[in-house]
Amino acid sequence: MIQVSQLQKTYMSGVRRKPTNALVHVSLHVECGEIFGIIGPNGAGKSTLLKSLLSLVRPNSGTIKLNGFFPSDLRCRQSLGYLPENPCLYDNLSVNDHLIFIARTANLKNPLAQQRIPEVLAMVGLDHVRHKQIRTFSKGMVQRAALACALFTQPEILILDEPMSGLDPLGRKMVTDIIRAYNDQGNTVLFCSHVLTDVERICDRIAIMDRGQLALTITPQELLDITPDVRGESPLETLFVRTVGAGGQQ
Amino acid sequence: MKKTGLSIVILVGCFSIVVWLNAAVHDVRSKQISAEMSDIGRVPASVLVASSLEFKGAMANMMFLNASNFIGRKLMEQSKTLPEEWHQFYLLLDRITTLDGSFLDPYVFAEMMLAWQAQMYDEANMLLEKGIKARPDDWRLPYYIGFNHFFFKKDFVQGANYIKQAAAIDGSPPYFPNLASRLAFYGSRSKTALLFLEEMLVQNKQIKMSSELEKRLVALQGAAQLEDAAFLFMQQQGRKATSIDELVQNGFVESIPTEPYGGQWRLHPNGRVDSSSNFITVEK
């Protein structure tokens, strides 16, 4: 369960400390066992929101609770998996090394880890390059490896930042399948994307984010009531353009 | 919050240890330093020049700092600097002036330390000659050499030559030509030496007087005072005084000036006054 209330974040960038409002009074509630998707244009603040959940970014105000813990509490990270946007792994190490590290931090006994590693690598389709150094990987393969890292401990909450970017169509389908399968085990998934079709297909609820604010939250059922403005456009697309476009005109 | 508090306590605690140990760590190095310092000069000049790459000036500065630390420690500990160490020091100054010939400080140092403290007049002059080549527009360097010739080596002709050379350079004190001729004429009179020394001190105002220089100044002032008195005695009495005591008894000097080197004043028939110490500290 993820509870976010009145979250606010202003970045101060450069020597002049120029302020950028990345999050403006964001409140959010994700139930256990839900797939929650956040969509929004570039620079809407999606990544900032997800990073705040992992306390990689310190919000200026507002509170976050993950399964009842504050994000800075190390206990909550035990049950958390995170896939950063444009993930970057250690060039000189192999996926195997990364996963062993994660097993160590999760206090997983070695035999269990040895059993889990091929499992998770097969899931992301990297079982044939288990011992190869990351430097030899393509961008999509790094993305898969990072996903394997996020999934390794079978966390209760999975947070994915643009999980489909950089993947081929098969890869996208794989990610969608993984998210579905994962959710079927009763786990929570929170992810964001700017590609609408990815979100539409799998989410239980969808939030549209624009310029640091959560504009609206909607379920796929509610989407059915929306008639597209343009023929051939999906309902979500229409809604997105209406919401974000309207904001832009203000 | 609790953790931040703990961190700050650890921070303050460990920093106190660092501050507390600072002096002890300083002392650890003090024991090692002497062996380390004097070795640099042994490296052949050509090797040093080559290995300094494009950092010759910086290298010279570092070596100079080293050299002055070395001598300074000796002075502070009041331990006697051995001839071997003075030689090392000379070598160091020689390498420094090879690396950066226009660097003035080592020349001043050569005069102040090698000539004054170590009585290595020839070595000091050799360094200063190097300086004249590198800094032809600096009147101080020939002046120092002239000073050494006159003051220490009693070679008045050479001394006058160098003062003439210094006088020809722009910016030299206006009375130098006069000084040069007087030097050639009077030669050994204490008054000339006093003038000379006083000029040296005026020139180096920013330099604190070393004890050696100060002593010499007092001695020369005493000698000059006595010589003046002897001159006056001859003019008034029509004969030469035979001893310092005679000058005192007749009221030409109020009391005998102190001789800082611990010797006895001596009045010579030619009117010169010097001391049995020859102005060299009498070892106890």
Place this chain on the structure above:
Amino acid sequence: MRGVYAVALLSFKEGLRHRVLYGVLLAALLLMGCTVLVSGFFLRDISKVILDFCMATVTLGGLTIPFFLAIHLLAKDIERRTIFTLLTRPISRGQYLIGKFFGLFLITGLIMLLLTGGVWLCLWGGEFLFGSRFFVTVSWVSIVAALFLSWLSVLILNAFVVLWSTVTTSSFLATLLTLFSYVIGHSIDDVVRFLQVEVTMIKISDSIRMTVDVVKYLFPNLAAFDLKSAAAHGLSIPFTDVLILTTYATAYIVVLLVLSTLFFNRRDLA
């Protein structure tokens, strides 16, 4: 504790796979080999010459860690966001920094230990070539003590890399600041001595004195850790000195790491 251990092990592994390291090792061993041959040009103090060069090489090899590898393992880690893999695990930022420091601790120790083996080989080779009468002054206790202290000074620099990587946002700046710290650390003691004795008889202003007094407490006295020439001459290094320096280095490293943690806790890793 588990977090620190995991991070230390990961950075150790990551560091060891780095190619810089093999270059350094190879260059250092080659240099040492040359030393043995060159030492034949000297007349008497052959063992001193060999030891001087060899121990300098060990220290140089150690110094490549803070200046090349540590920057890569810390500043680049933060810059390239590889750090996310670690910080999204149950690892606090303090644990991360301490773990990284211990990773560097291990790498530096390993490299300098290997190079110390090189010193041993060189001495052995020298004795074989020139005869053992030139090697009577060699004292392994002093050599090991000097190299241990040299290792400590490299560790202080590693801690500086940790600090500068957390307060700056670029690896270049972190390198520059570390270099600065190194230069200041090595010259501050000489400056202090210079002021103590007023050798050049130049009057020094009080403001300079005050600055030096502050700086001498803020920056470590790295020059004091350099006992290599004593060891090369076969002089004994007092145990109390080693103890003082070890305590000093440990306290200083703790100060740097705690300070880094305080800074790092406040930083956004966006």
